[in-house]
Amino acid sequence: MKLNPPNFIDPAAATALQHASHVVVFTGAGVSSESGIPTFRDALTGLWERFDAASLATPAAYRKDKDLVWGWYEWRRMQVLRALPNPAHIAIAALAQFVPKLTVVTQNVDDLHERAGSTNVVHLHGSLHTPRCFACGRPHHLDQEIPREPEGGRRLRPPNCDHCGGSIRPGVVWFGESLPTQELNSAFTAAKQCDVMLVVGTSGLVQPAAGLPARAKNAGASLIQINPVKTDLDGECTWTLYGQAGTLLPKLLNMAFPNMDLTRVA
Numbered sequence: 001m002k003l004n005p006p007n008f009i010d011p012a013a014a015t016a017l018q019h020a021s022h023v024v025v026f027t028g029a030g031v032s033s034e035s036g037i038p039t040f041r042d043a044l045t046g047l048w049e050r051f052d053a054a055s056l057a058t059p060a061a062y063r064k065d066k067d068l069v070w071g072w073y074e075w076r077r078m079q080v081l082r083a084l085p086n087p088a089h090i091a092i093a094a095l096a097q098f099v100p101k102l103t104v105v106t107q108n109v110d111d112l113h114e115r116a117g118s119t120n121v122v123h124l125h126g127s128l129h130t131p132r133c134f135a136c137g138r139p140h141h142l143d144q145e146i147p148r149e150p151e152g153g154r155r156l157r158p159p160n161c162d163h164c165g166g167s168i169r170p171g172v173v174w175f176g177e178s179l180p181t182q183e184l185n186s187a188f189t190a191a192k193q194c195d196v197m198l199v200v201g202t203s204g205l206v207q208p209a210a211g212l213p214a215r216a217k218n219a220g221a222s223l224i225q226i227n228p229v230k231t232d233l234d235g236e237c238t239w240t241l242y243g244q245a246g247t248l249l250p251k252l253l254n255m256a257f258p259n260m261d262l263t264r265v266a
């Protein structure tokens with residue numbers, strides 16, 4: 001492992017990308033933070049300031065106080081719908097044109113990768129945009145108009161299922177729940193097959209997703225991490241680029257592929 005000073009990009013990382021035949025980009029909340037979406041380790045504000053995200057993101061928390069938890073997710077959905085993809089999302093989408101195969105695997109429940117133009121994104125932790133019934137599991141259609149939640153948030157009664165009348169829950173994976181099998185298998189397969197994995201904006205604390213970089217490394221891939229701070233994944237990574245994804249990722253990809261258009265959003 002090479003320890004780089006802040007904002008330094010080792011040209012060897014760019015060279016590894018140039019020679020890669022399958023690149024996996026594995027993202028966490030940090031890739032969306034420059035779009036204004038708080039990470040999970042940021043302190044909550046407003047109605048939720050006395051909670052931490054992990055204590056609201058459980059089936060038990062929802063059972064105990066559905067209005068509090070649904071209100072929190074609607075407030076987050078509003079933030080996401082108002083947000084725009086940032087240069088990191090755009091660079092990841094552009095990369096698809098420059099490598100033979102690209103797989104984007106995210107822990108994020110927003111759709112900013114898709115809105116930047118990435119396709120077939122593997123969402124390991126579900127999506128804010130696919131709610132379903134807590135009782136019968138059927139999908140529920142939510143208005144895609146931006147909800148008008150007050151800035152400080154509010155408690156909000158979840159809608160009821162059209163089929164069984166049960167309460168609607170967000171379509172995200174909560175702590176204590178299993179990850180969707182197909183997505184997890186796709187991510188494991190891609191990690192095993194790739195020759196470079198870009199690990200962007202994740203603390204690497206939440207399993208099983210946090211195990212993906214080690215799987216890729218054990219299968220022979222080089223790992224390039226981008227994060228402003230040290231993480232538990234530093235030891236796994238061939239290169240860690242310390243800095244903001246929105247700055248370093250476009251620079252790295254531009255070093256590797258000088259013809260890349262980093263202005264385009266699909």
Ligand code: APR
Nearest residue numbers: 028029030033039040041107201202203204206227244245
């Ligand atoms: N660029 C790159 N990385 C950044 C940036 C940025 N601009 N801003 C913050 N980061 C980094 C932080 O330093 C941190 O390491 O992003 C990481 C965010 O970590 P978490 O909030 O823990 O997010 P994540 O790793 O995605 O969390 C995993 O935990 O709460 C659950 O299900 C939730 O999917 C989430 C999972």
